[in-house]
Amino acid sequence: MAQDMTLHWSSGSPPCWRVLIALEEKNLKGYNQKLLSMEKGEHKGKETLDINPRGQVPAFKHGNNVVNESIAACLYLESQFKSSGNKLIPDSAQEQALTYQRALEALNLQQRLADLAQYTMRVPEAERHDSAVKRNREALAAELQIWEGYLQKGGPYLAGKNFSMADVVFFPLIAIILRFGLSQEKHPSLTRYYNQVKDRPSVKATWPPHWVNNPPGMDMLKDL
């Protein structure tokens, strides 16, 4: 099963980390995997392009079934291996609704983070505006307040009592945001959630290798 799977991934990339976590949660070990350096442009190499013509990671296939979009891959794995490992989509209507809602809502956080963290990568120098960066910072701060609120009122996991697909999608984002220096004091519920989930076996097993024993190189979010 897992031997028919191939994953190209990058250390610390939230979409890649999602798929790694999902594979662990579904007990799929021994898949073929390739760790690539995005800095060196390895995600544009032929082997990756053969799986993902967009030249992006994650690039994932199961036999001839190609599923590169991270949430798509996670949903595919849950559906195909429903009875294996942990159930990531609850059956009960209430929990299921909240799982789907939070899992998809997480993409708002992903977008706000990318707008700020990738600003200089995406916007040519002559087109950059301080006002845009300021707007992006404010949008990310407001977005994080929404999630702080969700975890303050509910929890311990995003969909309630149990770890679910919503956490698979969301956790890698909050982990990288905290690594970028987000204030733990100003975000106690998010911090509590992070500390709870980081010790989960699937998360520990897939912790970004270049984070282990390496202090963060940047603190762009410390004043958010």
Place this chain on the structure above:
Amino acid sequence: MAKDMTLFWGFGSPPCWRTMIALEEKNFQGYNQKLLSFDKGEHKSKEVMDINPRGQLPTFKHGDKILNESYAACMYLESQFKSQGTQLIPESAAEQALMYQRMFEILTFQQKLYDVVYYEYYVPEGERLDSALKRNKEALTAELQLWENYLQKMETGSYLAGKKFTMADVVGFPVVAYAFHHGLSEERYPKLTEYYNLVKERPSMKATWPKDWQENPQGTDKLKDL
């Protein structure tokens, strides 16, 4: 069932259209619905904010279950009402993989469409640049060619994920329709045009066709040179 559902929606919103298509495909008619005006700021009204603190549309609930994100609403409806209406998620691994893949790729397509069509909505006047809009148009053109290519490699009369209509089309058709509404060239994108003409005849599409387009079918020509 439908009586326990409430949808707040607005014109000009592919995500609203998606949720409405999903409801039709799963045979839910007669749900409570309210058309709101973005221009008048009604998406920030108390009755919306009570369900959706983000103040966005669509805002949707089924009983006490809130599913504002359009993809979440689609997946919930399919999962909870699998045997009702159209089966939107295929059974076989190969079909399912392609369906999920295209479904989520549509989000990239949507973002690139918005970056052109809604440029002035998202970017404050002082920050707008011709060079940025040009870049966005180039990115959208590349994305459109990718989808044209996907459809070209499949048999005529195919849907986004193969022979059958699936959730990929529920989420994807509105994006394609919006592209044509904003002047996309039928000559340059024959496969996308074929797809558009195929799917627009579907009952769920006809039932949910944007009413504001019926009054003003021309839309804009923002994409005519792409």
